[in-house]
Amino acid sequence: MTSRFLKQLKIAFLFFLPVFIFLSFKIVPLLLTPPSCFDNKKNQGEIDVDCGGPCPPCEIKNLQPLTISSLRKIKYSDGSYDLAGKVFNPNEKWGLKEITYSFVLFDDQGKKIYETTKEKSIIYPNESRWLILQNLKLPEFSSFKLNLEIDNYNWQQMENNFSPLYLINYEPTFEKTPFGNYRIFFNVYNKSIYDFDNVEAIVFIYDENREIIGLNRVNFKINHDTIEKVEFINNTLDKEPKGLEIFFQLSQ
Numbered sequence: 001m002t003s004r005f006l007k008q009l010k011i012a013f014l015f016f017l018p019v020f021i022f023l024s025f026k027i028v029p030l031l032l033t034p035p036s037c038f039d040n041k042k043n044q045g046e047i048d049v050d051c052g053g054p055c056p057p058c059e060i061k062n063l064q065p066l067t068i069s070s071l072r073k074i075k076y077s078d079g080s081y082d083l084a085g086k087v088f089n090p091n092e093k094w095g096l097k098e099i100t101y102s103f104v105l106f107d108d109q110g111k112k113i114y115e116t117t118k119e120k121s122i123i124y125p126n127e128s129r130w131l132i133l134q135n136l137k138l139p140e141f142s143s144f145k146l147n148l149e150i151d152n153y154n155w156q157q158m159e160n161n162f163s164p165l166y167l168i169n170y171e172p173t174f175e176k177t178p179f180g181n182y183r184i185f186f187n188v189y190n191k192s193i194y195d196f197d198n199v200e201a202i203v204f205i206y207d208e209n210r211e212i213i214g215l216n217r218v219n220f221k222i223n224h225d226t227i228e229k230v231e232f233i234n235n236t237l238d239k240e241p242k243g244l245e246i247f248f249q250l251s252q
Contacts, residue, residue: 004211016029060155064090066123071146072204075214077238082134082215084202085115085148087123095124095158100151101131105144114139118151122252124160129249130202133215164248166192167199167222169230172244176235182241188222188248195223200251206243213239219251 004025035044045053051061070086083103089095105114110212116133123129131148172186184205190196198219203238214237224230234241 002113010187027075059094062130063094063155066150068148068150071148072212073146074215076236079137079140081136081138083146084132084215085146086130087148087150088128089123090124091125091155093096093125093157094155095127095160096120096154097122097156097158098151098152098154102149103133104147104149105138105141106147107141108142110145112146113141115149124162124250125158127160127249128164130247130249132202132215134217139232153181157214160250161194162196162199162250163192166190166194169178169201169232169244169246174224174241181233181235182237183231183233184216184244185229186246188220188230189227190222190224193224196250197221198251200249202247202249203232204245205234205237205241206245207239208242210243213237213241 007071035041037046037050037235040049040051044055046055047053048058048061051058067088067090068085068235069088072084074082074084076082100118101121102118103116104112107113116136119131119133121129121131131150168191169186169191170189172184175183177183184203199216199222201220203216203218204212205216207213214234216232216234218232219228220228220230
């Protein structure tokens with residue numbers, strides 16, 4: 001081995017040594033990353049992969065997702081819209097104390113053309129809940145398809161002693177006032193053993209052709225084994241109301 005070759009080898013070593021040191025500081029920490037709840041490994045005393053022990057409960061990992069159905073849009077003569085979508089939480093013990101939602105509009109080719117501002121709501125275990133935005137001034141679209149998007153899935157164990165099946169509505173009545181709007185009322189019977197301090201009635205109003213022409217939200221209180229008269233004034237109807245579809249949920 002000649003002295004010239006040794007000299008070249010020394011120069012190469014001195015050249016690559018800083019590079020080697022630099023890469024060592026970058027690569028070694030990656031290889032020595034401490035266990036976490038997001039490393040796809042069962043470690044650090046976890047009951048299952050990335051759950052249990054120091055991580056969130058495994059129940060959360062196995063929760064069923066929310067399902068969305070019954071998307072509805074109502075357009076009024078002034079050009080404003082009411083948008084509504086029904087969400088179901090199939091989990092028996094887990095709910096969301098805060099969810100963030102918005103409605104997204106798509107054209108006939110599936111291209112996103114508009115998104116509403118984000119609003120917040122709640123959903124209890126094993127509950128169907130209507131998420132609604134009203135009196136929206138949307139851009140003029142010849143037609144659009146509607147979607148409901150939900151974020152902020154922070155699952156928590158919650159109790160829910162309310163079921164809409166506890167409440168029975170009957171005898172809807174429509175009265176036109178001297179001002180041209182409609183006074184609408186119906187009776188509600190609470191057949192449960194519970195008192196409810198803040199129930200929200202979601203009321204879809206139909207015309208004679210079973211087309212939705214209006215939407216109202218009304219809050220009321222009702223004790224167990226009692227009947228309450230729920231009423232409101234609707235100022236947006238362009239047609240005479242002929243029927244109601246009523247859903248009950250706990251108000252936020």
